[in-house]
Amino acid sequence: MNATIIHISDLHFHTYPHNFREWKSKRVLGAANLLLRRAGQFPLQRAKRLVEQIQKMKWDHLVISGDLTQLSLEREFALTRETLEPLLKDPERVTIIPGNHDRYIQQDEKPDLYKKYFGEFFGGAEIHVRKLNPDWVIVGWDSAHPNDWLSAAGTVRRSTIQATENLLRSFPEKTRFVIVNHYPLTFPEGWKLDQFHELYNLVPVRNWILRHPNIRLYLHGHIHLNWLHRLQRDSAPELLLVNSASSTSTLYRGQKSSFHQIDLQEDKVRVCPIMLK
Numbered sequence: 001m002n003a004t005i006i007h008i009s010d011l012h013f014h015t016y017p018h019n020f021r022e023w024k025s026k027r028v029l030g031a032a033n034l035l036l037r038r039a040g041q042f043p044l045q046r047a048k049r050l051v052e053q054i055q056k057m058k059w060d061h062l063v064i065s066g067d068l069t070q071l072s073l074e075r076e077f078a079l080t081r082e083t084l085e086p087l088l089k090d091p092e093r094v095t096i097i098p099g100n101h102d103r104y105i106q107q108d109e110k111p112d113l114y115k116k117y118f119g120e121f122f123g124g125a126e127i128h129v130r131k132l133n134p135d136w137v138i139v140g141w142d143s144a145h146p147n148d149w150l151s152a153a154g155t156v157r158r159s160t161i162q163a164t165e166n167l168l169r170s171f172p173e174k175t176r177f178v179i180v181n182h183y184p185l186t187f188p189e190g191w192k193l194d195q196f197h198e199l200y201n202l203v204p205v206r207n208w209i210l211r212h213p214n215i216r217l218y219l220h221g222h223i224h225l226n227w228l229h230r231l232q233r234d235s236a237p238e239l240l241l242v243n244s245a246s247s248t249s250t251l252y253r254g255q256k257s258s259f260h261q262i263d264l265q266e267d268k269v270r271v272c273p274i275m276l277k
């Protein structure tokens, strides 16, 4: 049985802080960064076009791998929800996880704004689980947490790994899994790794995934450069790692895709790069 996933990421909906409370701490830095660099990169019109384009496509499941917003402002979450609404009619067909920009500063509110606006696409459990068909299961992780001023890093919690390990054991041996997490596990050749921008526990998490041959796909965002990477395993199928960030950003020179369509057919995975029209 076939299943088609549309994978988008890092939409970065933005508004500007209005009052002193919103301007506090790290948001000043983020807002300055936004004003200088990002506002022109993520016009709302591109996000609306992306929604229209995806509405016209045939798919079974939509994955958004974090960074819905820029500064975690409530108006940004509301704007994101309103714009994406045509794609969110059936929560069973949508997986949305948070990125570091959705947990930009410590929020007093419980549940936090990501959960308030998108909780139905993750839920209250440690991991988010959706069965695509008898062969494939999607598992969403929440590794985004607030940091100090100069860090954008995340952490996959021990409890997340444990819950995933238990889940894997609960399915028949032939089941294949797709992990959705905001942060990359691989980088382009020659990439200068910044430990304060990536997963704090990147290497153990990557090794853990490689030890589980039924995890065939890893969908992420965070670095705004679409790519498809492959990690070989010794005597098991390879792991495909797909980066769909950023699906709404204006295009840099040479960019060949804005997001991906992923077709799963029994054991086969086909990843198609798609350009935002």
Ligand SMILES: [Fe+2]
Residues within 6 Å of the ligand: 067, 099, 100, 101, 182, 221, 222, 223
């Ligand atoms: Fe990010």
